[in-house]
Amino acid sequence: MTATGYTVRGLSFSYGATTVLENLTTTLQPGAVTALVGANGTGKSTLLELIAGVRTPDAGEITPRPRRPALLTQRSEHIDGLPLTVRDCVRIGTFGQVPCWRPMARRERRAAEEMIERVGMTPLRESRMRDLSGGQRQRVLIAQTLVQPADLYLLDEPSTALDAGTRELLCTLLREHADAGKTVVVASHDRDEIRFADTVIELASPSMSR
Numbered sequence: 778m779t780a781t782g783y784t785v786r787g788l789s790f791s792y793g794a795t796t797v798l799e800n801l802t803t804t805l806q807p808g809a810v811t812a813l814v815g816a817n818g819t820g821k822s823t824l825l826e827l828i829a830g831v832r833t834p835d836a837g838e839i840t841p842r843p844r845r846p847a848l849l850t851q852r853s854e855h856i857d858g859l860p861l862t863v864r865d866c867v868r869i870g871t872f873g874q875v876p877c878w879r880p881m882a883r884r885e886r887r888a889a890e891e892m893i894e895r896v897g898m899t900p901l902r903e904s905r906m907r908d909l910s911g912g913q914r915q916r917v918l919i920a921q922t923l924v925q926p927a928d929l930y931l932l933d934e935p936s937t938a939l940d941a942g943t944r945e946l947l948c949t950l951l952r953e954h955a956d957a958g959k960t961v962v963v964a965s966h967d968r969d970e971i972r973f974a975d976t977v978i979e980l981a982s983p984s985m986s987r
């Protein structure tokens with residue numbers, strides 16, 4: 778675990794001719810929930826992907842380099858093409874700890890079942906992901922993300938499709954992870970979630986910030 782969190786230094790990224798991030802410097806504190814805010818297209822998802830190592834910056838760096846961060850992306854339609862149940866999907870979140878050829882240990886199975894219970898999906902644990910409602914599906918993906926034994930959690934608009942009660946539960950779960958010393962970063966448009974965060978980082982489009 779990093780006691781000092783992560784430093785983003787001089788980060789720049791473009792998709793071809795479209796510059797999205799330009800010389801961004803900020804810190805991500807451990808033990809805190811950081812909200813990434815900004816209008817549509819200001820680069821919140823891109824920044825999360827850069828931090829996660831899914832994309833490579835054109836310039837700048839994130840230190841220390843995150844090891845196995847847990848990332849909840851906005852786009853997850855690919856899951857619907859797989860014959861996965863709710864239980865399978867959440868269990869996948871525990872796979873990073875063990876080689877894929879080793880059977881799951883009781884501890885990992887229990888962690889998955891507990892997280893399924895926390896998000897209220899136990900009655901539907903044998904259901905196929907493709908058969909769930911949008912909010913139920915999002916609960917499972919949140920569970921899959923938060924069950925991961927990471928020290929950095931990156932969530933892209935996690936409250937999408939959630940009802941009010943589940944949004945509150947999400948805040949509780951994020952707080953628990955932060956209180957356990959984890960670094961939690963959430964891209965959000967949700968006012969309650971932003972109010973709940975300890976730190977807010979606002980992104981503006983490079984052309985606006987010049």
Ligand SMILES: Nc1ncnc2c1ncn2[C@@H]1O[C@H](COP(=O)(O)OP(=O)(O)OP(=O)(O)O)[C@@H](O)[C@H]1O
Nearest residue numbers: 792795797815816817818819820821822823824964
């Ligand atoms: N794969 C891609 N190829 C080209 N351009 C992209 C790609 N992904 C995103 N962009 C562009 O990069 C910019 C930032 O996109 P990004 O999804 O990071 O913004 P965002 O702040 O997360 O937006 P939103 O609030 O709508 O989710 C946008 O102008 C978008 O059109």
